[in-house]
Amino acid sequence: MPELPEVETIKCELEKALVGKKITKVSVINPKVIKEPSAEKFKKELAGATIKNILRKAKLLIVELSNGKALAIHLKMTGQLVYPGKEGKEARVVFYLSDGKALDFNDRRLFAELRVVDNWNNLKFIKELGPEPFDVTAEKFGKMLKSKKTKIKPLLMDQTFISGVGNLYANEALFRSGINPARPANSLSDKEKENLFKELKETLKEAIQHKGSSIDQYIQLSGDPGGYVKYHKVYDKEGKPCIKCKTPIKRISLGGRGTYFCPHCQK
DNA sequence: AATGGGACCTGCGCGC
DNA sequence: TGCGCGCAGGTCCCAT
Secondary structure, three states: OOOHHHHHHHHHHHHHHHOOOEEEEEEEOOHHHEEEOOHHHHHHHHOOOEEEEEEEEOOEEEEEEOOOOEEEEEOOOOEEEEOOOOOOOOEEEEEEEOOOOEEEEEEOOOOOEEEEEOOHHHOHHHHOOOOOHHHOOHHHHHHHHHOOOOEHHHHHOOOOOOOOOOHHHHHHHHHHOOOOOOOEHHHOOHHHHHHHHHHHHHHHHHHHHOOOEOOOOOOOOOOOOOEHHHHOOOOOOOOOEOOOOOOEOEEEEEOOEEEEEOOOOOO
């Protein structure tokens, strides 16, 4: 579900809402989402801990705690954090806080992953993460693409290559830079690489400003939807006219993921 | 090395 | 109204 802009939105809101508060109790409704340690230990290690700091690494949220441990949350496709919580039917874990309110962790499809760890830097997912688009220069980005024969769109979504970008924003950035998603990465000209890099960062930045894209499950911490959907130009728009040339937007499958593009504008 | 497929799950919208 | 199918902002694992 959420990509960098959505997770960044939640991160900022969690920061405002939760830092300095204590977790008084944790209720695990479906232990499936807890990957480590056991659900029992998970509850024990969180109860009584104060929330010190909230971080985001690509699409992963990290809640640093006063006891030196950290709660790592990957929302995957349908994870949601809602505060104050309502404990609806998709609530899988509920964190009760010292302010008398609850933070709900909802997850329809049970793909999400919650962990309490001693050192989040040691998580395999973290260690293998490539840089975020905001952490490299256009020059570096261009060099990274040079040795890659793989199709550009799946490459943008490869978290070990560049992190934080998912299906939605990969589609949008490629449309905005006029590049066909199936092009081999190393076939892009210097100009195209530079343009793609610029549009990728712009797209993410705009999405953050509008607090993310609520298509299906993503919502802000408050439960409100993010406002960026109305700015999408290709994602989920199969058959609709391209905003530039009116050619119907095409949907193909690349790397098993729905891929939307304008066959006329994206060469 | 790269690509495709399936797995993990639940639930929605569509066509019949 | 109901059923079956395809689809979903992610990631991991296996086969070719």
